[in-house]
Amino acid sequence: MSADKVYTLAEVAKNNTNKNCWLVIHNNIYDVTAFLNEHPGGEEVLIEQAGKDATEHFEDVGHSTDARDMMKKFKIGELVESERKVVPEKSEPVWQNANSDSDQSAKSWLIPLVLGVFATLLYTFYFSK
Numbered sequence: 001m002s003a004d005k006v007y008t009l010a011e012v013a014k015n016n017t018n019k020n021c022w023l024v025i026h027n028n029i030y031d032v033t034a035f036l037n038e039h040p041g042g043e044e045v046l047i048e049q050a051g052k053d054a055t056e057h058f059e060d061v062g063h064s065t066d067a068r069d070m071m072k073k074f075k076i077g078e079l080v081e082s083e084r085k086v087v088p089e090k091s092e093p094v095w096q097n098a099n100s101d102s103d104q105s106a107k108s109w110l111i112p113l114v115l116g117v118f119a120t121l122l123y124t125f126y127f128s129k
């Protein structure tokens with residue numbers, strides 16, 4: 001395997017058809033020609049990005065870790081250092097939501113608790129005589 005081969009964006013750009021479909025994702029080069037008709041998201045979206053940097057599109061979909069494992073098979077090289085850029089992964093929105101949810105629920109049971117104590121005190125002083 002020639003996994004460490006280095007390509008420029010101009011070289012990648014030549015492989016922009018459904019017979020020869022390369023993508024740049026996170027500065028790695030993938031030859032997804034054989035994967036086109038197996039891609040769960042359809043071949044059109046891949047062909048649309050053929051020969052280009054598809055990192056942002058790939059991340060916008062929020063691909064699973066399965067998908068990220070799967071793509072290793074199609075890696076054929078890396079982008080030349082001078083043309084690399086960093087795009088953060090967006091794979092774990094579920095965790096972020098879970099964290100902020102639990103933060104909120106920690107506070108949201110405090111309010112009824114305080115109200116409950118207050119109501120009990122009120123009742124004790126005004127109604128129980």
Ligand code: HEM
Pocket residue numbers: 023030032039040041042045046049054057058061062063064065066067068070071074
């Ligand atoms: C080698 C690169 C890629 C691999 C291995 C891959 C793999 C997959 C897999 C396994 C899924 C099923 C859902 C999941 O497991 O996340 C999926 C869904 C999808 N992918 Fe990709 N994908 C690749 C690149 C791309 C790119 C570059 C785009 C956009 C331009 C894209 C767009 C989509 C869309 C729209 C879906 C459907 C999401 C849905 O139905 O909810 N994929 N892909």
